[in-house]
Amino acid sequence: MKWKKLTVGPVQENTYIIYNNKEAIVIDPGSEGKKIIHAIESLNVKPLAVLLTHAHFDHIGAVDDVRDKYQIPLYVHKKESDWLSNTKKNGSNFFGQSITANAASHLLSDQDNALKIGSFSFEVLSTPGHSPGSISFYLKSAGAVFSGDALFAGSIGRTDLYGGNQDILLKSIHEKLMNLPEETIVLSGHGPETTIGMEMDSNPFLGGF
Known part of the structure; x- marks a missing residue:
């Protein structure tokens, strides 16, 4: 199992292509659809689905480019299903933009703890706080x-x-992410990778956890 990180768009969002043999999953195609498609083609893999950790504008800008190119389903939490078309909720209006995507074909809920697509088996962790429907894929x-x-x-x-709600976010991190093995690599929507153990030891926002 491997992944490729592409940093895209004006706010440097991280898009991930996870691949296993010839199959792939695309997580958060945020912008620069041509760049993402070029990377997929370079890896010579077949995307099976697009997964969204949440539906903020910087994570959805290239959803339709990727989905239309490969005719694949889109998964998002049901609490943010309407964010794809609502520029106020997805935040693009706040930044003077109008970024939208077509409706998702699959809606996840807090009760969906697992997701299997092709050869990929994810644990679906509900991690709200940054947004109400934020989820992490383990x-x-x-x-x-x-x-x-x-x-x-x-x-x-x-x-x-x-x-957004900081108290809820800290609770999500504590109950869902900090319970993962310390060696777990954390692949975030922005910035460099880290590990659960490193964040336990040094993240200034997680004091007392």
């Missing part, structure tokens, strides 16, 4: 969690946008 076989904007190297997600 790929145990790879020892990695795709945390979206919940947890960063040395920081946590902002909570001043629509639906």
Whole structure:
């Protein structure tokens, strides 16, 4: 199991292509659809689905490019299903933009604890706070969690946008992410990778956890 990180768009969002043999999953195609498609083609893999950790504008800008190119389904938490078309909720209006995506074909809920697509088996962790429907995808076989904007190297997600709540975010991180093995690689929506253990030891926002 491997992954390729592409940093895209004006706010340097991390898009991930996870691949196993000839199959792939695309997580958070945020912008620069041509760049993402070129990377997929270079890897010579077949995407099976697009997964969203949440539906903020910087994570959805290239959803339709990738989905239309490969005719694959889109998964998002049901609490943010309407964010794909609502520029106020997805935050693009706040930044003077209008970024949208077509409706998702698969809606996840807090009760969906697992997701199997092709050869990929994810644990679905509900990690709200940065946004109400934020989820993290834990790929145990790879020892990695795709945390979206919940947890960063040395920081946590902002909570001043629509639906954000810092207390809920800290609870999510503590109960869901900090319970993963310390060697788990954290692949965030922005910035460099880190590990659960490193964040336990040094993240200034997680004192007492």
